[in-house]
Amino acid sequence: MNQPVQxxxxxxxxxxxxxxxxxxxxxxxxxxxxxxIVTRFSGMIPxxxxxxxxxxxxxxxxxxxxxxxxxxxxxxxxFRRIQSRGWHxxxxxxxxxxxxxxxxxxxxxxxxLLQELFQTEYQNANQDALLGVLEASPAIxxxxxxxxxPIAEELLFRGLIFCGLYRKSRILAYALSILTFSLAHVYGxxxxxxxxxxxxxVTAYLPHSFALAWSYARxxxxxxxxxxxxxxxxxxxxxxxxxx
Numbered sequence: 001m002n003q004p005v006q007x008x009x010x011x012x013x014x015x016x017x018x019x020x021x022x023x024x025x026x027x028x029x030x031x032x033x034x035x036x037i038v039t040r041f042s043g044m045i046p047x048x049x050x051x052x053x054x055x056x057x058x059x060x061x062x063x064x065x066x067x068x069x070x071x072x073x074x075x076x077x078x079f080r081r082i083q084s085r086g087w088h089x090x091x092x093x094x095x096x097x098x099x100x101x102x103x104x105x106x107x108x109x110x111x112x113l114l115q116e117l118f119q120t121e122y123q124n125a126n127q128d129a130l131l132g133v134l135e136a137s138p139a140i141x142x143x144x145x146x147x148x149x150p151i152a153e154e155l156l157f158r159g160l161i162f163c164g165l166y167r168k169s170r171i172l173a174y175a176l177s178i179l180t181f182s183l184a185h186v187y188g189x190x191x192x193x194x195x196x197x198x199x200x201x202v203t204a205y206l207p208h209s210f211a212l213a214w215s216y217a218r219x220x221x222x223x224x225x226x227x228x229x230x231x232x233x234x235x236x237x238x239x240x241x242x243x244x
Contacts, residue, residue, distance in 0.1 A: 018070035019160035060148035081221035100211035118196035150229035
């Protein structure tokens with residue numbers, strides 16, 4: 001599909017440096033800090049089932065606030081860009097959904113092929129954890145998955161990585177943003193399972209990461225991919241809810 005927008009905006013040097021510095025914090029530091037906070041104030045948590053939801057809320061909240069501060073000038077520029085698209089943003093989102101489902105068909109076929117090739121089952125620890133949070137506190141999960149996480153993850157994987165590389169190489173921008181986004185969702189379990197099982201799980205995130213990058217490139221504003229990310233997460237939660 002044609003992508004007429006070439007200019008995705010600019011990141012200030014301080015924003016690029018801040019984003020790169022925060023990336024390991026996002027992957028390792030923030031989860032540990034959230035765990036420490038929950039442990040420290042465990043006596044204030046009404047019951048044991050709420051520990052994971054509150055931990056998730058703190059983790060996503062820390063990331064969203066920190067990254068909005070780091071990328072505040074970039075976000076303001078991107079908001080002006082999305083305003084200039086006007087009603088065209090709805091067409092951008094519709095096309096992005098079509099791209100997502102198209103890539104999803106290919107991804108499902110690839111996952112099936114890998115499962116047969118390596119004789120392994122599809123296991124997604126991230127989805128299993130979210131299911132537990134959904135049962136304990138739907139409101140917290142909706143806030144985390146449909147508001148906080150899309151903002152934080154889009155700023156890192158589409159803002160810092162995709163936008164930062166897009167002018168130099170579109171292929172590299174797509175490849176690296178897709179790879180880092182997918183691995184970020186499976187790294188928690190990738191060291192406790194065989195490599196083939198990790199590869200199978202990674203394929204589940206390929207449609208999301210490609211469609212989100214495509215949406216940004218299509219609209220010229222990262223807010224398009226934020227809205228798409230929030231919508232896809234909301235649909236996933238609805239699907240999980242109807243299946244339980």
